[in-house]
Amino acid sequence: xxxxxxxxxxxxxxxxxxxxxxxxxxxxxxxxxxxxxxxxxxxxxxxxxxxxxxxxxxxxxxxxxxxxxxxxxxxxxxxxxxxxxxxxxxxxxxxxxxxxxxxxxxxxxxxxxxxxxxxxxxxxxxxxxxxxxxxxxxxx
Amino acid sequence: xxxxxxxxxxxxxxxxxxxxxxxxxxxxxxxxxxxxxxxxxxxxxxxxxxxxxxxxxxxxxxxxxxxxxxxxxxxxxxxxxxxxxxxxxxxxxxxxxxxxxxxxxxxxxxxxx
Numbered sequence: 399x400x401x402x403x404x405x406x407x408x409x410x411x412x413x414x415x416x417x418x419x420x421x422x423x424x425x426x427x428x429x430x431x432x433x434x435x436x437x438x439x440x441x442x443x444x445x446x447x448x449x450x451x452x453x454x455x456x457x458x459x460x461x462x463x464x465x466x467x468x469x470x471x472x473x474x475x476x477x478x479x480x481x482x483x484x485x486x487x488x489x490x491x492x493x494x495x496x497x498x499x500x501x502x503x504x505x506x507x508x509x510x511x512x513x514x515x516x517x518x519x520x521x522x523x524x525x526x527x528x529x530x531x532x533x534x535x536x537x538x
Numbered sequence: 539x540x541x542x543x544x545x546x547x548x549x550x551x552x553x554x555x556x557x558x559x560x561x562x563x564x565x566x567x568x569x570x571x572x573x574x575x576x577x578x579x580x581x582x583x584x585x586x587x588x589x590x591x592x593x594x595x596x597x598x599x600x601x602x603x604x605x606x607x608x609x610x611x612x613x614x615x616x617x618x619x620x621x622x623x624x625x626x627x628x629x630x631x632x633x634x635x636x637x638x639x640x641x642x643x644x645x646x647x648x649x650x651x
Contacts, residue, residue: 413562420558420591442591442622449593453561505602508594508630515629 401431403474408467411456419452419470420445423481426472433537440537443516444481448472450509451483451531459485459529477537481517482530489529492522539566543574546646550574553585559596567596571603571614580612583645587618592626604636613637617645 405422409415423444428437448470455468469484492510514520519534542553552570556563567584574582584600586592600616607614615637619627627633639645 413560416560416562417558420560445591446593446626449560449591453593453595456561503601503605503635505598505605506594508597512594512626512629 400476401474402476403430403472405470405472407470407472409452409470411466411468413453413456416449416453420449423448423472426474430474430537432477435538444479447513447516447533448481448483450513451481451533454490454509455483455485455487455531458490459487474537479535479537481533483533484525484528484530486528489522492531539563539570541567541570543570546642548579549581549583549646549649550579551583551585551642551646553587554589556589558591558593559586559589559599560591560593561595564595564599568599568602571599572606575603575606575610575612580607580610581649582607582612582614583617583639583642584614585617585642585645586620586623589623590620592623594630597626597630597632600636601632613649615639615645615648617642 403426407419407422409419424441427441427444433440452468452470466486471482473480513533517533517535520532522529522531540555542555544551544553554567559567571582582603584603604614617639618641619638624633627636627638637648639648
């Protein structure tokens with residue numbers, strides 16, 4: 399039978415929870431029943447993607463109501479893993495990615511580059527009055 | 539953030555005693571580096587031996603320190619990167635920007651040359 403996992407997480411909008419969210423991704427990579435790739439590499443990548451996306455939502459997606467928790471879902475269905483990070487703020491310009499310029503050396507803007515590099519499909523769209531960053535990875 | 543600061547002659551070694559360098563603690567590191575630079579300590583080594591995980595905010599803080607040190611005719615060098623942290627520098631091509639050494643002694647010695 400196809401492996402199915404659904405996690406629906408709500409955390410306060412504070413960076414002190416980033417480590418916990420990242421560790422959930424690591425634990426999932428080490429637990430997946432049907433994954434035959436490098437589990438430690440997948441664990442690091444899921445930790446990283448969850449940390450980047452959550453930190454981004456905390457920074458750019460803050461609700462008008464500060465107490466509003468941040469919602470993150472992680473779903474595995476067979477060989478497809480989908481992470482969704484929801485925000486209730488004004489969002490950000492997903493298309494405006496700074497280039498990785500070695501000479502100009504920007505201090506910001508590498509988070510989405512990292513997510514796009516490590517995941518197979520990434521999109522950012524409106525959802526229920528806010529936005530969702532949706533990231534998919536094939537677990538081959 | 540848990541930092542250990544040690545002077546080796548005119549070189550200051552900043553040891554990060556954290557497992558993670560991320561958006562939660564990278565601002566502290568950035569401030570500490572800026573404080574050192576503004577008080578005339580322009581030869582910095584950031585030792586990452588204990589750091590198992592670094593995200594884009596952590597990389598951004600190190601880039602900030604590197605740029606501020608260079609602007610003051612100094613240098614910021616890195617030592618003791620764990621393989622997964624090294625892979626982050628390669629992914630973002632920052633390994634071409636920073637001088638990276640296997641340990642603190644080699645990083646400190648490189649300032650003498």
